[in-house]
Structures are given as C-alpha cells and as structure tokens.
Amino acid sequence: MGRWPGVEAVLQxxxxGAGQAGLSAAHHLLRLGLxxxxxxxxxDANAAPGGxxxxxxDTLTMADVHGVAALPxxxxxxxxxxxxxxxxxxxxGEYERRGGLPVLxxxxxxxxxxxxxxxxxxxxVTGAGRTWTTRTVVSATGTWERPFVPHYPGSGSFAGRQLHTxxxxxxxxxxGQHVVVVGGGLSAVQLLAEISEVATTTWVTRREPVWRTTPFTPDEGRRAVALVESRVRRGLPPQSVVSVTGLMLREQERAAAERGVYTRRPMFERIEPDGVVWPDGTRRRADVILWATGFRPDVAHLAPLHLRTPEGGxxxxxxxxxxxxxxQLVGYGPSASTIGANRAGRTAARGVLRALGRAAG
Structure with a gap:
C-alpha cells in the first residue's frame, strides 16, 4: 500500500510530451537518479518519435533547421x-532507445x-483510457496542436481554400494560384520564398516587419529568451522568441526578395468570397489564404489545476x-523555441527534485 490510502503505486x-523539451527533461531526470x-x-500523443x-x-530541410534539433x-x-x-x-527515436527513455x-x-x-x-494524469498517479508533472506539450487563426469579418464566406502552416x-x-500569406514571422518568410516560385503571392502583416542586417549571435538568443521569460514570470501570456529577434533573409530567400516577394501590405479589413478587402476599398483576388499566424500553448490538460493568472498566462x-x-512547464514561453528547450529540460528536472525534497547533484 502506498503512502496515500487506496493508491498502490505513485510515480515520481x-x-x-516527447518532443525536444520533453526528451531533454526526461534525460535530465534519469541523469539525476530517477x-x-x-x-x-x-x-507522448504521437504514434512515433519526432514530436x-x-x-x-516536406520542403523543410535540414539546411533550414541546422542545429536547432540538438538534444542534451x-x-x-x-x-x-x-x-x-x-x-x-x-x-x-535513436536518442530515446540509446538513453533508455521510458516513452509510452x-x-x-x-x-x-x-x-x-x-x-x-x-x-x-489521465489519457488513452488510463490514469497514472504521480508526485510531479513536467508538461512538455509545446504548441503544434493549437494553431492560431485570427477571425476576420467574412472569413466564413471565402470560396477558396484557407489553411494554416x-x-x-x-x-x-x-x-498556378494566387496565395495571400498572412503573418510576420520566419515561417511566413520561408513559405513565401518557395510558394512564389510556383504561384503569385501577396504578403500581409499586422505590423511592419523588423529586418535584421547582422547575424543572430548566441548572446542575442539568450537576450531574446530572457525577454519572453520576463513575461511568464509576471503571469502574462507568452510571446514567441522569434517576435523579439527580428527577421533575416537566408541565402535561399534572397532571390525571392529580388523578385519583390517581401513587399508587405497591412492587414486587410475583411474577407469576401473571392478575396480580401482593405479599409480603403482596395481588393485582392485570392485562391488561397495561408495563415502563418503562429500557435498558442497546448495546456488545456492542466485546466483542472487552475494555473492561469487573471492576465491569462x-x-x-x-x-x-x-x-x-x-x-513544471517546458515548451512554454521561452522554451517553446528550440533556442531554450534543452536548458528548460535541465531546469525542469531540477525543479522536480526540489518538489520531491531531493537535492540535485
């Protein structure tokens, strides 16, 4: 019989989640003696490794994501x-097997x-018809399952195709189609480059994009993470790390820039069956609206614990x-970016040991 009446076995x-942040946390928990x-x-909700x-x-290659998928x-x-x-x-998958990580x-x-x-x-912890009893939880569910699509008047009337990244x-x-790409982040920039090779495009963002002219250094990455961390310390909804780093064209996107692909329009006012309309009455016919508008934290499973502040974070x-x-939350706020995922996994593992009343080695 366990310490709690009626509970036979309690996990620590x-x-x-078994994405980058979850695997990092699991690795450090085992390294610290669990x-x-x-x-x-x-x-893990997925049927296979990879988060x-x-x-x-399919067009996202390892040349596009160099270094960001590293594990501890x-x-x-x-x-x-x-x-x-x-x-x-x-x-x-190889990392899970080699490290003996207990992924179900x-x-x-x-x-x-x-x-x-x-x-x-x-x-x-309840899922897939089963319940696990545990002293602590590391939530590493990230954002992928919660794509954000803003509502605009007339969106339901659009006769073309709407999709999110x-x-x-x-x-x-x-x-062969005309694609309106909405969003001011790296995904929008990357997708505009490749889509513009086979289709015509219009780029729409809420704010003027902030372009970088110098390489992004590790120190700047740490500063960007710190800015997002300051928000979650205050209980505010997190912003993406990318939102404070600015945009920089890579080699494969410079040809698109020369074609004028990154001429940005402000946000339209409404959507009509055949396209979008700006406040001044300007219209743009569209076959597709691609929402490169990011994601929100996937934390609905934590709702019974009432963790949110009045500010929503x-x-x-x-x-x-x-x-x-x-x-512990990883893959949330600053660690939703691959910049902070590994460090967050180590921090979370130490937080678990503190909650268990153990000293981290």
Missing part, C-alpha cells in the same frame, strides 16, 4: 538537403488533476508553475 514524475518506468514515464517535427512540410549530451543532426520531417524523428505512446493526455483535490498530494505540405499544391519561476510547484 510524468513527462507529458529510474525509468519505476519513477518516471513519458507520455512536432514529423508533421512539418548529443550531437546536432548535420546540415543537409534531407527532409527535416524524416531526419529529426529518426534522430529522436500513443497516449494523448486529457487531464492533470489533484488526487481528491489535495494541493499537497499526488496528481492524476500546420496543414501546409509544400508549394506544389498551390501552383501561467506564472512561472524558471519552469516551475508558481500556483502549483508540482508542475
């Missing part, structure tokens, strides 16, 4: 013309709640949820 930690399967399990990488578009105590996959959605899942899949976690409402007792598979399906101290220190 459940990691929810035992796979007996103390720690990782529950969100396995769902990305491992070597980053090499730069190549191979598809990232094939290479990275293979790398992640497919398990989509639906709820995390306190046992009998006890704020000091164990947590119940989550559902984008490559430019060939858009050939989850207040964190490092990766620890201030309102419930049994919970």
């Amino acid at each position: 930690s459940v990691v929810v 035992r796979p399967w007996d103390d720690v399990v990782v529950l 969100a990488w396995q769902h990305r578009w 105590d491992d070597v980053a996959p090499p730069t190549s013309a191979e598809r990232a959605n094939a290479v990275v899942p293979q790398v992640f 899949r497919p398990v989509r976690v639906e709820r995390v709640e306190a046992l009998d409402g006890d704020a000091a007792g164990p947590l119940l 989550q559902g984008y598979r490559g430019p060939d399906e858009l050939a 989850i207040e964190l101290d490092g990766t620890t949820a201030v309102r419930d220190p049994r919970v």
Whole structure:
C-alpha cells in the first residue's frame, strides 16, 4: 500500500510530451537518479518519435533547421538537403532507445488533476483510457496542436481554400494560384520564398516587419529568451522568441526578395468570397489564404489545476508553475523555441527534485 490510502503505486514524475523539451527533461531526470518506468514515464500523443517535427512540410530541410534539433549530451543532426520531417524523428527515436527513455505512446493526455483535490498530494494524469498517479508533472506539450487563426469579418464566406502552416505540405499544391500569406514571422518568410516560385503571392502583416542586417549571435538568443521569460514570470501570456529577434533573409530567400516577394501590405479589413478587402476599398483576388499566424500553448490538460493568472498566462519561476510547484512547464514561453528547450529540460528536472525534497547533484 502506498503512502496515500487506496493508491498502490505513485510515480515520481510524468513527462507529458516527447518532443525536444520533453526528451531533454526526461534525460535530465534519469541523469539525476530517477529510474525509468519505476519513477518516471513519458507520455507522448504521437504514434512515433519526432514530436512536432514529423508533421512539418516536406520542403523543410535540414539546411533550414541546422542545429536547432540538438538534444542534451548529443550531437546536432548535420546540415543537409534531407527532409527535416524524416531526419529529426529518426534522430529522436535513436536518442530515446540509446538513453533508455521510458516513452509510452500513443497516449494523448486529457487531464492533470489533484488526487481528491489535495494541493499537497499526488496528481492524476489521465489519457488513452488510463490514469497514472504521480508526485510531479513536467508538461512538455509545446504548441503544434493549437494553431492560431485570427477571425476576420467574412472569413466564413471565402470560396477558396484557407489553411494554416500546420496543414501546409509544400508549394506544389498551390501552383498556378494566387496565395495571400498572412503573418510576420520566419515561417511566413520561408513559405513565401518557395510558394512564389510556383504561384503569385501577396504578403500581409499586422505590423511592419523588423529586418535584421547582422547575424543572430548566441548572446542575442539568450537576450531574446530572457525577454519572453520576463513575461511568464509576471503571469502574462507568452510571446514567441522569434517576435523579439527580428527577421533575416537566408541565402535561399534572397532571390525571392529580388523578385519583390517581401513587399508587405497591412492587414486587410475583411474577407469576401473571392478575396480580401482593405479599409480603403482596395481588393485582392485570392485562391488561397495561408495563415502563418503562429500557435498558442497546448495546456488545456492542466485546466483542472487552475494555473492561469487573471492576465491569462501561467506564472512561472524558471519552469516551475508558481500556483502549483508540482508542475513544471517546458515548451512554454521561452522554451517553446528550440533556442531554450534543452536548458528548460535541465531546469525542469531540477525543479522536480526540489518538489520531491531531493537535492540535485
């Protein structure tokens, strides 16, 4: 019989999600002395390794994502013309096997709640018809499952196709059409370059894009992460790291710039059946509206714990949820970017040990 009446076995930690941040957290939990399967399990909603990488578009190559898929105590996959959605899942799968990481899949976690409402007792993690009892949870679900599409008047009347970058598979399906690309981030810039080779495009953003003219250094990356961290420390909804780094054209996008692809228009006012309309009455016919408008944190499974502040975010101290220190969040806020994922995994593992009353080595 366990410490809590009626509970036979209690895990020390459940990691929810096996993307980069979740694997990093699991790796560090084992390195700090927790035992796979007996103390720690990782529950992953995907049927195969690779996290969100396995769902990305086929034209995204390892040359586009060089260095960003590195895992702790491992070597980053090499730069190549191979598809990232094939290479990275293979790398992640080998990492899981080599490290003996206790990943169970497919398990989509639906709820995390306190046992009998006890704020000091164990947590119940429910998914795929099963329940796990654990003293701590590391939520590493990222953002991929929550694409954000803003509402604009008339959006339901559009006779063409609307898709989000989550559902984008490559430019060939858009050939010969006119595509309105909405969004001011790196995905919009990258997709405009390749789509413009087979289709005509219009680029629309809410704000003027901020272009970088100098390389992005590690120090600047750390400063960008710190800006996002400052928001989650105050319980504000996180912004993406990219939103504070600016945009820089890579070699493969400079030809698109020379073609005038990155001539930006402000946001349209409404959508009509055959296109979009700006406040001054200007119209642009469109076959496709591609929403490169980002993602929101996938944290609905944590709702029973009431972690959100009145401002709408989850207040964190490092990766620890201030309102419930049994919970660590990685892949949220600053660690939603690959820039901060590995560091967040290490921080979360140490936070778990603190919650368990153990000293981290």
